[in-house]
Amino acid sequence: MSTDHVRLSLDGPDDAARLAEAVADALVRNRDHMRPWSPHRPAAFFTPEGQAVRLAPDPAVRHWHFTDGRRVVGQFTLTDIVLGPFRSASLGYWIDAEYTGRGLATRAVEEVCRAAREELGLHRIQAGTLLDNAASQRVLAKCSFEVIGTASRYLHINGEWRDHRLFQRILHNDPPMP
Secondary structure (H helix, E strand, O other), X not given: OEEOOEEEEEOOOOHHHHHHHHHHHHHHHOHHHHHHHOOOOOHHHHOHHHHHHHHOOOOOOEEEEEEEOOEEEEEEXXXXXXXXXXXXXXXXXXXXXXXXXXXXXXXXXXXXXXXXHHOOOOOEEEEEEEOOOHHHHHHHHHOOOEEEEEEEEEEEEOOEXXXXXXXXXXXXOOOOOO
């Protein structure tokens, strides 16, 4: 998917080493922007080595990155991918501070949902936001996610246990793929 000169692509098995430095640079560049929504991370998380480990191939994880040239400007991740009768995953994402408000997150979430259904055969995607993260909640609402509840003290974010609003999107009602 491409919007202007920003391109969304699914990482392949050989992309971790190539993207690690650019993702680490993006995370450092956006550290203050993402602090209100992020858990505390050790210093190693913000290094190319830390990102190479995090981006290494894992059958339960898929990463998509927005790039503008060689610069990473967003990341969308499906984690905890479970197949079998559950066929579900959790969605997380962020956009570079300089690229917010352009509709990129909405378009990327739609693409991730399409890939989750058509390529992974998933039935459901869930996501959680802090109660005051209105921008992320708008993205999920535009992408047909429904609120399924509030989880008290769900994640340790920015130094304290924080409540989250939980969302889901049912992708289809077909029987599980073999």
